[in-house]
Amino acid sequence: MAMENRFKDKVAVVTGGASGVGHAISRRLLAEGAKVVAADINKDRLDALQAELGDSFVGVKTDVTQEAHVEALVGEAVERFGGLDIAFNVAGASKAGTIINLSEADWDFTVDLCLKGVFLSMKHEAKAMTKRGGGAIVNVASLNAHVPMYSGSAYASAKAGVEMLTKNGALEMARNGIRVNAILPGLIETPLTAGLLQSEEITAAYMERIPMGRAAKPEEMTGPALFLASDDAGYVSGASLLVDGAWATSGYPDLSRWFS
Numbered sequence: 001m002a003m004e005n006r007f008k009d010k011v012a013v014v015t016g017g018a019s020g021v022g023h024a025i026s027r028r029l030l031a032e033g034a035k036v037v038a039a040d041i042n043k044d045r046l047d048a049l050q051a052e053l054g055d056s057f058v059g060v061k062t063d064v065t066q067e068a069h070v071e072a073l074v075g076e077a078v079e080r081f082g083g084l085d086i087a088f089n090v091a092g093a094s095k096a097g098t099i100i101n102l103s104e105a106d107w108d109f110t111v112d113l114c115l116k117g118v119f120l121s122m123k124h125e126a127k128a129m130t131k132r133g134g135g136a137i138v139n140v141a142s143l144n145a146h147v148p149m150y151s152g153s154a155y156a157s158a159k160a161g162v163e164m165l166t167k168n169g170a171l172e173m174a175r176n177g178i179r180v181n182a183i184l185p186g187l188i189e190t191p192l193t194a195g196l197l198q199s200e201e202i203t204a205a206y207m208e209r210i211p212m213g214r215a216a217k218p219e220e221m222t223g224p225a226l227f228l229a230s231d232d233a234g235y236v237s238g239a240s241l242l243v244d245g246a247w248a249t250s251g252y253p254d255l256s257r258w259f260s
């Protein structure tokens with residue numbers, strides 16, 4: 001449940017803020033008093049959100065794999081709202097394929113977006129937060145940081161990288177007053193998984209493995225993510241919080257019947 005003033009006048013950057021988890025986080029931050037600068041490649045969706053959400057929300061077309069874009073994004077947050085306090089690095093997607101079949105371009109797409117994008121975001125967010133005397137960064141990794149997925153080598157490797165990048169950030173940035181943590185979601189109903197979950201067979205294979213027997217709604221990621229950015233987590237840094245309906249206790253489904 002939203003706590004009305006928890007992030008009153010805090011300035012937040014949310015990458016991937018136009019859809020799914022990033023969109024849910026942006027809305028909850030606004031409900032809790034923050035100013036939100038949402039970054040996404042989907043300009044139309046950002047424009048629609050900006051029209052709906054008013055002056056506390058700014059959408060900035062950003063490709064997180066491009067350093068100049070990320071630098072400009074953080075610059076926009078500073079210019080518009082005076083600085084940066086908290087950041088949620090959510091943008092992500094993947095191209096699937098077994099290692100034998102995966103093209104170099106598809107590997108690069110996934111790793112650049114899911115891992116380099118988080119590195120570039122952390123780098124520029126942390127510079128701005130340091131000027132403000134500190135802050136908090138929350139990266140969105142995945143259960144796949146711990147558990148491999150058939151045809152998902154690039155994604156799982158990148159997400160494992162995000163978890164380590166989070167710990168490295170926590171180590172390096174503590175002296176700047178910045179905490180860095182990650183959430184590791186299980187299965188969430190978003191546009192990213194809509195295609196997959198259209199198949200009853202694949203959905204059943206997932207549900208066999210997820211002890212809570214359902215996928216999460218994007219909104220169910222917001223409580224854990226905002227907690228890590230809040231003062232209640234003031235002594236939490238370098239942590240990985242599984243938000244997966246106990247899925248990590250039972251392992252991943254065998255997707256080899258469907259993917260090659």
Ligand SMILES: NC(=O)c1ccc[n+]([C@@H]2O[C@H](COP(=O)([O-])OP(=O)(O)OC[C@H]3O[C@@H](n4cnc5c(N)ncnc54)[C@H](O)[C@@H]3O)[C@@H](O)[C@H]2O)c1
Pocket residue numbers: 015016017018019020021022039040041042062063064065090091092093113140141142143184185186187188189190191192193218
């Ligand atoms: N949906 C799941 O089951 C699930 C599970 C574990 C982890 N995650 C992770 O959660 C995060 C959010 O995923 P989601 O399910 O909300 O997906 P989504 O597709 O709904 O949202 C992702 C957003 O990222 C944006 N994006 C893509 N490439 C970008 C780029 N280069 N620069 C900036 N923005 C870009 C997209 O336009 C989109 O708005 C991802 O990092 C994903 O890997 C999702």
